[in-house]
Amino acid sequence: MSSQLPIDTFPAWAHLNDVQFTHVNLQDVGEGKGFGLVAHEDLESAEADGTSKGVVTIPHDLVLSAEAVEDFAKVDHNFKQLLEAVGRQSTRGDIMLYLVSHFAQSSRPKGLSPTPWTEYIRLLPRPIPVPTMWTEPERLLLMGTSLEAALEAKLLSLGKEFDTLREVSEDFPFWNEFLWSGEEVSLEDWVLVDAWYRSRCLELPRSGTAMVPGLDMVNHSSKATAYYEEDDHDNVVLLIRPGCPVRSGEEVTISYGDAKPASEMLFSYGFIDPNNIVDKLTLRLDPFPDDPLARAKLRISNSGPTLTISRKDTEDLQGASSIVWRSPFVYLMCLNEEDGLSFQLLQDTAGDRQLRLFWQGEDVTDQADDFETLIQGHDLCPVFKLRAITVLHEKVGEQLTRISRGPSDDELEPLQAAGLLRAECIAGARILKDVESKLLGHALEALDNERTNLLADDHVVAYLGSKEDYPIGQEAQATVANDDADDFS
Known part of the structure; x- marks a missing residue:
């Protein structure tokens, strides 16, 4: 598959696709946390009348949701063929078909209609530290935990999904050539796509389950200082929480939502925040x-x-x-x-x-x-x-x-x-x-x-x-x- 692009190429991609950052930058936040969103000016919460501008604004057409998958199927007849044959059973399944198709497209000179995700997918981290991507010796560390059986079942399920994708798509000349000839898609790629989905999906007020470029690079915290919303044009905006000012040089963070079991947090994100578990x-x-x-x-x-x-x-x-x-x-x-x-x-x-x-x-x-x-x-x-x-x-x-x-x-x-x-x-x-x-x-x-x-x-x-x-x-x-x-x- 295609090589991963360095994260310092993200600002150029964001500028090209009208992702707006206001008084914040994406940079290494240290402490082994990788990259995050850091304020370069003092930030206050939104005004009561809603006139305050978000610190990040992502156009609606960049949001990868069930609606976006269907819209892409309307303009690309090959993807529509795959979606009708394998998809339309769940939002997760449809988004994963979109992701794996764009993942394959990023290493080929032609094929599907290009979208901003063709390049953005090359900016996503790999591997993801979730247990489905752990090596066999690393998975043995989970022996006796509730995650042991769940992980085994998940890997079996991913294998069956991949086998079904291959079995069905091989019957279509375009997809047989696109996915399974030359540098073919592997089970490891399918596992990676699933890891991207689980670790980076958000629940938006109107668009539902979705992946949001740029917003998915904001780190989570049990003491979040920002929240995300959809504006009147369905653009996604990141706003400072009331009563949570962010000083220049501090990281802007969002919340995981309700506290989760330790097993669920490790399974979905690859780490456990002891301050936000039940x-x-x-x-x-x-x-x-x-x-x-x-x-x-x-x-x-x-x-x-x-x-x-x-x-x-x-x-x-x-x-x-x-x-x-x-x-x-x-x-x-x-x-x-x-x-x-x-x-x-x-x-x-x-x-x-x-x-x-x-x-x-x-x-x-x-x-x-x-x-x-x-x-x-x-x-x-x-x-x-x-x-x-x-x-x-x-x-x-x-x-x-x-x-x-x-x-x-x-x-x-x-x-x-x-x-x-x-x-x-x-x-x-x-x-x-x-x-x-x-x-x-x-x-x-x-x-x-x-x-x-x-x-x-x-x-x-x-x-x-x-x-x-x-x-x-x-x-x-x-x-x-x-x-x-x-x-x-």
């Missing part, structure tokens, strides 16, 4: 391998087989008492036919067969994620809760054990010195592990307390005393494993 993680639950209804449960659930752990938004509670967990699927996962759970394939008015979920003889398909409420009032409600708590306790314990493993800092130093591990990857993984280890430890303690209380319940004591030595949550699975019920997989 204690939250999501783990995947694996259905019981011998549950004959497992696949039907996965299909009927809207929330998916996940466990989300977070903290209550209060400073009064600490440790295990601050933990909140949510897992609608775990209740469905732990119920079986002996308890009164069943599935049926019913024919609708159009003649199609639909999978329906029944609890105690009633159709509860629309309440598949509300079994915590549905089991209330049942004689065995404490038993059902104990099953769920036991499953979650085991999952959290396993995760905590895995995240505690891994090389020590002393073991990582020679690998970093040998160039096998980048310092920023080690730092990001270390912060993520610290945050999630504490959260998992407190969650395990909270679940242990819940389990202890449930084991003392009279209904639970009586129920367990009447059962064989099956693991909790699977007591009745053996009684239905050989039933002649329909296979709903």
Whole structure:
């Protein structure tokens, strides 16, 4: 692919495309942060009547949004062909097709209709320090974190997207020549384009999800001094926040928005700001391998087989008492036919067969994620809760054990010195592990307390005393494993 242009060529590109900077410059801000926007005069917030001019103004026709992709398809029939064949399924997918096409165009003498993005894409950094672009040894640093499984799934998804793009576009002579002959587009290029999208996209008030040249070079901060808006002409403007004056020589920054989990911040941006994260993680639950209804449960659930752990938004509670967990699927996962759970394939008015979920003889398909409420009032409600708590306790314990493993800092130093591990990857993984280890430890303690209380319940004591030595949550699975019920997989 084309070579990357030095960042000092950006002012010329900006001037050519009418991007206006007022009393600010793009320059190296030090501290390993790379380039950012720095004031060369004192800057005050916009006036109440809106007459104050933005410090940066980007014309609407430079904004890469869903609308911009459709507009380009109207003027370039080749891109329209690709968009109709592979795109129009999501804004992300359409913007990525636009980006990868322009990325390929930047290294070819002819092909697509030129746009400002043909050159701007050569100014974008590469590689991006997000985990999808980490090397295999660097990805091992995430072992035991919630990001480990999410990263694996994301890489598989990117591979499938790339294979689909190639399989479909190879049938079109123009695209077969443009993308797949000579210096062909690679999976690594597709991963790079995805990294650009995730790390540089913004949510605009009217244009929606978009990439904005110039504005995407402004660094984020938990103590932002500026915000972006769309003016009456749909141009994007950067304005100083009220009460946040910027002195000459200081950096102008924007906000990430609401605080995010550490895993999400590392996944999207390639680093973690400890001052702008929330204690939250999501783990995947694996259905019981011998549950004959497992696949039907996965299909009927809207929330998916996940466990989300977070903290209550209060400073009064600490440790295990601050933990909140949510897992609608775990209740469905732990119920079986002996308890009164069943599935049926019913024919609708159009003649199609639909999978329906029944609890105690009633159709509860629309309440598949509300079994915590549905089991209330049942004689065995404490038993059902104990099953769920036991499953979650085991999952959290396993995760905590895995995240505690891994090389020590002393073991990582020679690998970093040998160039096998980048310092920023080690730092990001270390912060993520610290945050999630504490959260998992407190969650395990909270679940242990819940389990202890449930084991003392009279209904639970009586129920367990009447059962064989099956693991909790699977007591009745053996009684239905050989039933002649329909296979709903």
